[in-house]
Amino acid sequence: MVTSTSEKYDKILQAAIEVISEKGLDKTSISDIVKRAGVAQGTFYLYFRSKNALVPAIAENLLSLSLEKIKERAKTATDFLSTLEVMIDETYKTTDEYRDVLVLCYSGLAFDYSLETWEAIYLPYYNWFEQVLNEAVKKDEVIKQLNVKWTAKTMINLIENAAELFYIGREQDVTLEQSKEELFQFLKRSLVPSM
Amino acid sequence: MVTSTSEKYDKILQAAIEVISEKGLDKTSISDIVKRAGVAQGTFYLYFRSKNALVPAIAENLLSLSLEKIKERAKTATDFLSTLEVMIDETYKTTDEYRDVLVLCYSGLAFDYSLETWEAIYLPYYNWFEQVLNEAVKKDEVIKQLNVKWTAKTMINLIENAAELFYIGREQDVTLEQSKEELFQFLKRSLVPSM
Amino acid sequence: MVTSTSEKYDKILQAAIEVISEKGLDKTSISDIVKRAGVAQGTFYLYFRSKNALVPAIAENLLSLSLEKIKERAKTATDFLSTLEVMIDETYKTTDEYRDVLVLCYSGLAFDYSLETWEAIYLPYYNWFEQVLNEAVKKDEVIKQLNVKWTAKTMINLIENAAELFYIGREQDVTLEQSKEELFQFLKRSLVPSM
């Protein structure tokens, strides 16, 4: 996953995100994308091996943006629960903004990519959150009997899913605040010592 | 979602599940499916509006099968946690058996279907589990301060995701038993009163 | 061209005229027609050998209707020019009412039918008008140096074409009355002795 960021690469990637948001991956043609990006048909293939190669690239782009923001805001968080709040809030925000492209990314495996690709994309996020959990364990902010690796992955997935459920599945039973709060409490109960 | 179960419909659906399991949706042609099903090309379109219409149909088929089994086994469960165990166990089993088709279904929204379709498919499962949760609340088996609707949806999603993570994401850090146990404890801590 | 007029035959033919008027021949499927006619798919083939067989059938239907009316009204015409006026008027009327189907019929040969079919359809019209012309010659109402057969065919074609030009080609330069009058004078000048 080389993030060779040239001007054209970015143009194409952003155009792809836009067009796919509007039409869905299937109905989006390379022709649509290059037209929007303002480059030639062949130029696409200077930056992406194939149409399908877009999906992980988009995912990486969005996920690293999102992680960036989370890390930034988490700097000011003094305890684990504040960090958790930041993660939830930021994940909901990203999901709201990119909901149409995110269904692609969250379900990337529905497109025949090697797991390695996706592991690689999520690794920085997983690693960072494992670290957060480990520190929380040390500080007795969360219970000790956790498989940290499993918990990190599962929680990240759960948060993404809850957001997806809210924005895309359009739960009509709860408000945004209620959804986030319910999720927060759900996780807190599971992780934080009763007293 | 009319479950008009004619002989041909079933033949085609089962053939589709088989072929898609082997080749993935993209690389599966209608021709592949009808050949396997032993019907004519045009017959497919008597039962499915389009190729994409297969996805919700498959999802409904698998989910209702799975729910059937869960309900059956849950009959013998005396308390909430036993029921939870059954759900987890059965979800992992289904995911194992149909992993390649399930990525399609779990990520159904990546294909341009109306949410209504998916809501309708999941509704029986959601409804059943809401009922289970409500009874558990009554019996003080789980905490009272739950938004039952939200919790039902989220838990079902979480269990599916954990199974997907294990089988498809191929977690290498935990065994099957560990994964299920970790999940069980995670949910138990969040739902069951401390003592 | 057997005009075996059964109830279903008529239903199907009328339905065909309606649907083809709306969607054009190409985009009209047998399925559309039988649905409109309220009969079963297979029933169509009890009355028509194929989809293409509809075109001459429609043509015959419309042309014989039109000829019927012309003959009826021509009975009261005392001279050749009155008869000509009736032909023009009635042809314009039919063209107006069935313009969308008539393009099919007027250009029937664009569909691979044997000329014999079309000759047969037009024969009664040609024959009747030849007779009219012959009588007019006898009565010195038209010039003598005419090839009657050629003139009959050509005039019928010309009248149909002028009507088509007016209604379908949507001439914007003349009114309905002007178009008919211009045509009438055009033919009169060519056929009627100067004094």
Add this chain to the structure above:
Amino acid sequence: MVTSTSEKYDKILQAAIEVISEKGLDKTSISDIVKRAGVAQGTFYLYFRSKNALVPAIAENLLSLSLEKIKERAKTATDFLSTLEVMIDETYKTTDEYRDVLVLCYSGLAFDYSLETWEAIYLPYYNWFEQVLNEAVKKDEVIKQLNVKWTAKTMINLIENAAELFYIGREQDVTLEQSKEELFQFLKRSLVPSM
């Protein structure tokens, strides 16, 4: 109607005229055409929006060829009747050479094209002949009481129809010379002052 004449465009168009002449439009597949033209399947769609888009393109091609020749030969014509003779002769020739494709073109409206398309194709022919008629009026070669626009259109149509009737409808009653002569006299009587 952009006559972007690139090499490939011409190759495809000529191939289409040939194949359609042999098999008719319906039974001609794009595959037939591109094989004959020696280009790839997809190349067809770089130059024609669809299969049906061939029809006006062919019509324009043939009509402009025909008009070219008429204009050329008409240069030497000293009076209106000579010009008329040229038109008739050339129209019969074109109809003879391209009879199978011309039925398509003469009946273009049977294919769902906008009238504008056909108006545009015929416009140069109409315009040229209107001019011819106007000059003839000035020179007292034809009668004054003509609606020139209507007459131009109608005469062009009539000539085309007479030729079609002769070659395609296979009149068996007259020879080529007789048919042309009959037509010429028919028009002459209608247009030229008696003395």
Add this chain to the structure above:
DNA sequence: GATGAATGAGTGTTCATTCAT
């Protein structure tokens, strides 16, 4: 690097037609 004309394999879908009931 950038272009965009050309490629041609690949496939979903339609629909006229048949035939067992």
Add this chain to the structure above:
DNA sequence: CATGAATGAACACTCATTCAT
């Protein structure tokens, strides 16, 4: 006569990809 489920051949069209410039 009537039905309508089943057929399966046939095809227009798309589009990811390449490559000469």
